[in-house]
Amino acid sequence: MSAPFRTASGGRVERSVPVSFTFGGTSYEGLRGDTLASALLAHGVHQVTTSIKLGRPRGVGAAWAEDPSSLVQVEEPFPDPMQLATTTEVFDGLVAHGVPGQGRLADIGDSARYDSRHLHVDLLVVGAGPAGVQAALTAARSGARVALVDEQSEPGGSLLGTTDLVDGRPALEWVGDAAAELAAAPEVVHLQRTTVFGVYDDGFALAVERRTDHLGGAAPREVSRQRVWRIRARRTVVATGAHERPVVFTDNDRPGTMLAGSARTFLHRYGVLAGTRAVVLTTNDSAYRAAVELADAGVEVAAVVDTRPQVPAHWAAECAGRGIEVRSGSAVVGTRGTDRVTHARVAARDGGAVDDVACDLLLVSGGWNPAVHLYSQARGKLAFDTSLGAFLPTGRLDDLLVAGAAAGAQELATCLRQGGAASATALVELGLDVVPVPVPSTPAAPPVTAPDLVWTVPDVDGDTSRQFVDLQRDATVADVQRALGAGLRSPEHVKRYTTIGTAHDQGKTSGVVTSGIIAELLGGGPDDVGTTTFRPPYTPVAFATLAGRDRGQLFDPVRTTALHDWHVRAGAVWEDVGQWKRPRYYPLAGEDVETAVLRECAAARTGVGILDGSTLGKIDVQGPDAGELLDRLYTNLMSSLAVGKVRYGVMCGADGMVIDDGTVLRVAEDRFLVMTTTGGAAKVLDWMEEWHQTEWPELGVHLASVTEQWSAFPVVGPRSRDVIQAVFGPSGVDAANEAFGFMTWQDTVLDGAPVRLARISFSGELAWEVHVSSWHAVAVWERLVEAGRPYGITPYGTETMHVLRAEKGYPIIGQDTDGTVTPQDLGMAWVVSKKKPDFVGKRSFARADNLREDRKQLVGLLPVDRTTVLPEGSQVVELAESGELPPPPVPMLGHVTSSYRSAHLERPFALALVKGGRARAGQLVHVPVKGRLVAVEVTGPVLVDPEGARRDG
């Protein structure tokens, strides 16, 4: 298909490299270097989609990221929602279609790679337009480390859309030479297709580089599709240019309506005529260039409609020379057409007849908004400059300067000069010797006539409901009026009420216009209204890009124990405990979780079971004051523990609430091994270090995590002694009670591997914990399993571990407690030392609130029906004397914290925190389960072997 609107020559597109793509089901040919928008316009296709709420036709409104309307869905090579036709480069095989507001995420996994890199520089220059290039050249020649980052496919910025001359030759030749010089400089990183989308503290900036998007299906698979650059810059020069601003008038959304400067870009950069007959509406001089250049390229320019009563003489003469009518003091009050503009409705500003001027292209310029986004993100202040009609930076920040059109510069010469000067200023501050770069010469610019400030052109009938402010959101002047009528004044509130500025473009064309309209309606100036806050990202960034390599297995580290492969072979079902993979249970053929857990529990209570407890936190506490530190942090006395003994301890916060528990082994006079819960390992080490470093640095103690170094296997059950004796007896261990008492430990050696045995029980059964270096874990575990075979040794998982400990009323910190529970609430007053003058938390136990009789206390619950397993988290309630529930809100007594089916009790049971629970022993309370009330008996928390008769076998 031929492209009738492509010029015969010129532009940056590669005319010898055609590419085929499909849009909206139709095949087209574009050229390499085209965007989807320029390629469609080359075929005379203006309508891209319909609008989100009203279904109105929408087209290409601008030539780059500020376009509010040309949203497309890319389907091939990979589904990508909400891309802009104006920023999507075409390639062979691209398939896309317009979308009204919302796209569709891929429902298949994205096989592309995404990654990130760090970059540290003296100077970050954002934008490779005239100011940015001059800034980067200055820094490079001065020997600075420089990053020049620009979001387009090639450097040049605004120069890509003009016919400007620099040093007497086409500006892009100057840009090309500069780029070549930068490429040869050793300390320069020059990135194109890379958007700096956020500026943060201390010179930190984030940029996304689109590395292969423009290659489509031909992208090499080994190259990441997009890359996040994390840049730390000592100074930043923001040279991001300016966005042209529209004027709001009735039916200003018809396809064929676009910003005047964008039509220049389509012509000069892409070699595309955006129409055949144009009307230009302007408030300032800049749009005359579009009129003149389009006329020179063969577009019939029907009229330049200038809102100012006095038109600039220079440009009036240029127009006259080309037969272009200039209508001063006039405006476009509306358009006609269906899916494309056919007429601009022109009228004098002071009223009078409306003249419908036939056109298929309506160019609009309401002035220019400096792209202050990054400066504002860095908390730079803005002020409205009435002479320019724009919000400008009020100055610079400590480590960030703004140059060129982003700082309000109007002329090319000013941009070049400011870019070099900002760079030099930054370099001097960094202590570098500046090698100045002469400002290249540019042709004298024609005199400038002051711009007009026009936000909206009144509708002839006063109807504001088709005067679009935010085309993407279908939000109009009428919506702004409604917001103000509802009493809203701040642009932040108006934004949220109308949704203006909340679309993909974040109000690049609509934001300042909205401030202007608010000011006009309220009778003030834009400065009184201000702008909404500029926030990152400057343009949308895909989550996949931000995730980078951190997805799938690399999303979060997975920690496995030394026995992981053994568990896999044994058919373990896994439970994620923090980052750890732990076997939850080991089902035999045909077993469900319930059957498997009942079998595992029975084995541990009647025979012998073995658990991989290696994930338990282990902290090596060494030093002459090790005991003293533990005394201050545990509720009970640890310094009195004899070498060779084990003691259970509880740790509380200063508020007296339990934060962790575990056993402590005294390894030597000056050395303890502190065991923590699996989830509390890092927290407890942090806790100990915090107190030691910040409160008691005088204590001679060293702390180190040895969680990974030691594997630990509880061998549990009445036959555990047989297993331990069989495996370690030959090494000299005597497992008899008299020789190896409860809560003692002994070191031994098995086949050259050092092993520590400790009589610790988390089940109430006779049990040993076998500690061994993780290097030898598999060998020792397999020896234990082999030796246990005659006794039916059964590996069990976390589920059985939980049931066994709950039957004994042992709480899990963080499951049966929630940060509001004291040791006394758990029924563990016995673990709180009365002898120690102080320890962390002690003083809080005496607070009035912690002495209340009705505090929630840990109790056991036995469902009277002997069948219901109460869901954990269920509320506990009490019936009124009438036998009915009290009227709502029903008082809550507490909640179920742990609930299981007990093989030993042959019935379900639960642990719960219940108000005044201990005093309720023997009473009936109720638990609502799926709409019915289950009667439960309150008991003490220890349901199995309350006498402790089983622990010695």
Place this chain on the structure above:
Amino acid sequence: MQMIRCPWCGPREEVEFHYGGQAHVPYPAEPAALSDEEWAHYVFFRDNTRGAFAERWSHSAGCRRWFNALRDTVSYRFLAVYRPGDPRPVLDQTPTAGASS
């Protein structure tokens, strides 16, 4: 994301650090001698300063050592860092938003 100057390691990325609340709130010498109200002030009450605030930080993903910092709670900027036990530094000037650390 800020660059925080660890007094032991030098400037490091903010993600390596953990915040530890107000500094110079020593553990009472004799908690048992305090009234409930006094003890509650130690446990639960902290200043909510606008401007320079002395606070504790831990270089938890680095040297794992604690230090103190003066930070402007308006601009978030670090004004000074110092080691535990060192006195709170006296600032030459009052902090201003946007001041470099």
